[in-house]
Amino acid sequence: MKVLLTVVLMLLALTAPARADYTLIVPQEPGGGTSIWATVVASELEKKLGERVIIRHIPGARDQIGFDKFHNRLRFDEKTIMVSHGGNAVSFLQEKVDYNYADYSPVAIMNNNIIVSRREDLDWREEKIIFPERSGTVPESMALALLVGGPDAWDNWSQRVVYVKRMDTPECRMAFRRGEINVTRENPAAHKKHVEPVPGAVPFFHHGLFDPESGKFDRDPNFPEVPTLEELYSETWGAYPEGRLYEAYKMVKAWRDGVQKALWVNRGNPDLERLRSAVRAMLDDPEAMERIHAKLGSYPWHVGGEAENYMNALYPLITEEAMETLVEFNRDALNLDSFYNEKLIYRKDE
Amino acid sequence: MTEFLFLIAGVIYGLIVGVIPVAGATTGLIALYPFMSYFAPHPYLGVIFCVAAVASSTTGDTFSGILLGIPGANSAAATMVDGFPLAVRGKASYALSAALTVSTINGLLWGSLTFFLMPFYARLILILGIPEMLGLTVLAFATVVFLSTRYWVRSVLALLAGIFIGLIGYNVNASPRWTFGWDYLLDGVQLIPVVVGLFAVPELIHGLSARAKTAVHENRRHGEQTLEGIKSAFSNWKLSLSGGIIGSVIGILPGIGGAMADWLAYGNAVATNPGEEFGKGNIKGVIGCEGANNAQKASSFIPTVLFGIPGAPFAAVLMSLFMYLNFEMGTMEVINDQRFLSSLTYSFMWGTLITGAVCIFLSRYVSYLAYVPYKYYFPVLLGLVTWASMQYTGGWEDLAIMLIMSVIGVAARRFKFSRPSMLIGFILAARIEKLLWQTFTIYRPLTLLTRPIFIFFVLLIFLVVTAGIRNRSRLEYS
Numbered sequence: 001m002k003v004l005l006t007v008v009l010m011l012l013a014l015t016a017p018a019r020a021d022y023t024l025i026v027p028q029e030p031g032g033g034t035s036i037w038a039t040v041v042a043s044e045l046e047k048k049l050g051e052r053v054i055i056r057h058i059p060g061a062r063d064q065i066g067f068d069k070f071h072n073r074l075r076f077d078e079k080t081i082m083v084s085h086g087g088n089a090v091s092f093l094q095e096k097v098d099y100n101y102a103d104y105s106p107v108a109i110m111n112n113n114i115i116v117s118r119r120e121d122l123d124w125r126e127e128k129i130i131f132p133e134r135s136g137t138v139p140e141s142m143a144l145a146l147l148v149g150g151p152d153a154w155d156n157w158s159q160r161v162v163y164v165k166r167m168d169t170p171e172c173r174m175a176f177r178r179g180e181i182n183v184t185r186e187n188p189a190a191h192k193k194h195v196e197p198v199p200g201a202v203p204f205f206h207h208g209l210f211d212p213e214s215g216k217f218d219r220d221p222n223f224p225e226v227p228t229l230e231e232l233y234s235e236t237w238g239a240y241p242e243g244r245l246y247e248a249y250k251m252v253k254a255w256r257d258g259v260q261k262a263l264w265v266n267r268g269n270p271d272l273e274r275l276r277s278a279v280r281a282m283l284d285d286p287e288a289m290e291r292i293h294a295k296l297g298s299y300p301w302h303v304g305g306e307a308e309n310y311m312n313a314l315y316p317l318i319t320e321e322a323m324e325t326l327v328e329f330n331r332d333a334l335n336l337d338s339f340y341n342e343k344l345i346y347r348k349d350e
Numbered sequence: 351m352t353e354f355l356f357l358i359a360g361v362i363y364g365l366i367v368g369v370i371p372v373a374g375a376t377t378g379l380i381a382l383y384p385f386m387s388y389f390a391p392h393p394y395l396g397v398i399f400c401v402a403a404v405a406s407s408t409t410g411d412t413f414s415g416i417l418l419g420i421p422g423a424n425s426a427a428a429t430m431v432d433g434f435p436l437a438v439r440g441k442a443s444y445a446l447s448a449a450l451t452v453s454t455i456n457g458l459l460w461g462s463l464t465f466f467l468m469p470f471y472a473r474l475i476l477i478l479g480i481p482e483m484l485g486l487t488v489l490a491f492a493t494v495v496f497l498s499t500r501y502w503v504r505s506v507l508a509l510l511a512g513i514f515i516g517l518i519g520y521n522v523n524a525s526p527r528w529t530f531g532w533d534y535l536l537d538g539v540q541l542i543p544v545v546v547g548l549f550a551v552p553e554l555i556h557g558l559s560a561r562a563k564t565a566v567h568e569n570r571r572h573g574e575q576t577l578e579g580i581k582s583a584f585s586n587w588k589l590s591l592s593g594g595i596i597g598s599v600i601g602i603l604p605g606i607g608g609a610m611a612d613w614l615a616y617g618n619a620v621a622t623n624p625g626e627e628f629g630k631g632n633i634k635g636v637i638g639c640e641g642a643n644n645a646q647k648a649s650s651f652i653p654t655v656l657f658g659i660p661g662a663p664f665a666a667v668l669m670s671l672f673m674y675l676n677f678e679m680g681t682m683e684v685i686n687d688q689r690f691l692s693s694l695t696y697s698f699m700w701g702t703l704i705t706g707a708v709c710i711f712l713s714r715y716v717s718y719l720a721y722v723p724y725k726y727y728f729p730v731l732l733g734l735v736t737w738a739s740m741q742y743t744g745g746w747e748d749l750a751i752m753l754i755m756s757v758i759g760v761a762a763r764r765f766k767f768s769r770p771s772m773l774i775g776f777i778l779a780a781r782i783e784k785l786l787w788q789t790f791t792i793y794r795p796l797t798l799l800t801r802p803i804f805i806f807f808v809l810l811i812f813l814v815v816t817a818g819i820r821n822r823s824r825l826e827y828s
Binding site: 030031032061062164165170171177193194294335 | 674743
């Protein structure tokens with residue numbers, strides 16, 4: 001009995017540091033963009049928290065399995081933090097997933113933007129646009145339909161945009177270089193590395209940065225010369241975009257780029273404030289931020305109450321019409337099966 | 351000196367993962383993720399270690415293909431078709447030394463051409479578009495189906511079965527396809543359990559049930575066989591070189607992968623020696639595909655470094671490992687970083703050379719594996735391939751897939767349904783689906799007729815199919 005007790009105590013002593021660690025759940029395999037971001041953030045947080053922060057990869061099902069596991073089981077552990085990316089937000093809006101952002105508190109949210117580029121020789125007002133689409137690129141697909149279709153976009157887009165299915169990011173880069181597709185998209189850091197050096201590539205537009213106060217999308221200070229979709233649309237069609245397709249576009253882009261990278265814990269987690277303080281300390285550390293900016297560009301972070309306010313500004317964008325349009329657009333334009341999740345519809349009185 | 355130590359460490363690590371059946375370069379690199387932070391203060395040493403591991407694992411995986419009849423990685427599957435029968439006949443050292451010589455020479459040759467002339471390849475990559483990739487992929491299917499076995503109808507069925515398994519996961523509309531409600535399958539069936547099930551387990555079971563040695567011990571001395579093997583590598587230099595050319599072209603094309611290179615090179619060996627028997631221990635079968643092996647690995651670095659587009663599965667993993675070291679492939683920073691480029695060159699070239707020399711020397715001892723009764727190493731090998739299969743989730747699901755694939759593999763072996771055809775169908779299923787979608791969305795059928803390289807591939811496919819049906823391959827490998 002004594003031996004057994006000693007062994008148990010020794011095992012407990014040996015595993016004590018492991019139990020004290022924070023675990024970041026990354027819903028990807030090692031090496032993905034979010035995984036690398038999480039690695040940088042984890043190493044900085046470790047210094048601020050004074051505790052080990054380890055990464056656990058739970059890949060699968062286009063990055064949904066890890067988030068679903070966090071929702072169903074792992075979030076109840078106080079030391080577990082979820083790392084999500086923009087693709088998770090798109091899946092949240094249009095697919096059957098278990099996770100629900102309303103059930104978690106944001107530790108911090110990092111915004112981002114997507115830059116859409118085209119071949120210089122493309123006369124996009126006349127010629128067909130050839131663009132690679134995937135479920136994560138729904139905002140760009142909608143933006144192109146809006147741009148070429150104008151006020152009657154819903155009826156016009158199909159004549160002018162060809163959506164190429166099943167092209168992953170490396171294939172897109174090659175096909176764009178070869179001119180097989182004439183429009184492509186990248187996040188800002190990748191845009192600088194993979195699009196700017198391509199001869200004959202010019203920026204087309206970007207989605208802008210969502211301002212939770214005004215509900216509008218501002219120009220990106222990282223790309224001051226590139227217009228937002230709204231600006232390019234207004235210049236082309238003489239009016240600000242509106243209508244059901246635009247409402248759906250606004251919703252998807254704000255969600256995807258707004259919560260492009262985010263850290264979550266379960267609501268009521270007692271460590272929340274401590275974690276938020278650590279993130280604030282990281283944001284105040286210029287060396288740490290230089291490393292993070294090098295990966296994804298310099299974009300706003302929202303921590304604590306600011307992050308809660310940001311999320312609160314996103315929910316009202318989920319309207320019945322926007323959700324219906326999203327499902328219809330996915331089905332008719334992109335041939336994607338998506339799910340109309342009535343429970344997500346924002347109702348003011350709830 | 352520090353660089354040299356890391357080079358040697360990389361070579362040793364690569365050899366170990368290369369020799370482990372079905373592990374190979376990709377698995378070996380995946381296992382390095384947790385350790386990359388140790389290289390952060392010295393990123394160039396990390397580059398040297400990883401690239402040396404790639405170079406040596408490519409050469410090292412020849413051992414398990416020839417000695418055990420189990421591919422070291424999916425890219426070494428073609429080597430075993432003629433290499434294993436040679437080992438069984440007591441000519442393990444002969445087959446190994448020929449394979450290692452060809453592999454090393456092609457690694458050095460194509461490594462030099464790759465690293466010293468890297469910027470000049472950019473144009474070549476841009477000439478070959480989506481339709482040409484489609485043509486090349488179908489050509490690989492045709493080559494394997496008609497050249498890997500004489501039972502071509504069964505081979506076609508095996509290919510279709512492989513494609514079916516390879517398409518499990520999400521369909522083009524982002525809906526689950528053939529997952530039977532099992533979430534584990536949403537990301538598709540993983541490669542390693544398939545290779546283990548199709549090749550490793552059936553060979554292990556066969557060896558155990560036959561209660562035999564793997565190979566017959568021939569009285570001729572090891573040194574004599576080794577010399578003979580090296581000589582045959584040089585006397586068949588044309589075959590070796592053409593294998594290297596095939597491998598290097600496939601390596602340049604992003605996403606096509608090593609399995610195709612080996613089989614096309616094997617097909618070339620069979621086609622250029624019409625009067626000879628293959629599949630029963632013809633050294634030309636070994637030399638043909640080993641020429642492609644290292645050449646493909648070397649030239650895979652071209653799209654990877656120049657454009658940040660992985661030329662093969664191992665290159666995708668390598669690229670993300672380099673991200674941890676702050677080297678982002680395809681960027682001007684990396685292309686202009688002379689120290690990075692020379693680290694790549696240094697580690698690949700020296701890694702290949704050292705591995706070649708060490709392996710030829712070691713082959714004397716390692717080849718004794720071929721004479722050890724199965725009952726002794728059956729549990730060790732089974733443990734290793736099971737470990738390799740469980741690198742995806744580490745859960746029971748990985749084991750279940752391995753078991754299911756083992757049943758399929760044993761049945762395919764017994765009833766002569768080509769396992770190489772099934773494997774290549776599995777590996778390239780998602781790619782062929784993508785390429786079909788992309789080609790017929792972007793191009794109209796008539797515009798395809800204006801692309802000479804595409805037409806060339808179509809004609810080649812026609813020739814391979816016609817010749818395959820008319821003059822049946824003599825191979826009985828399944």
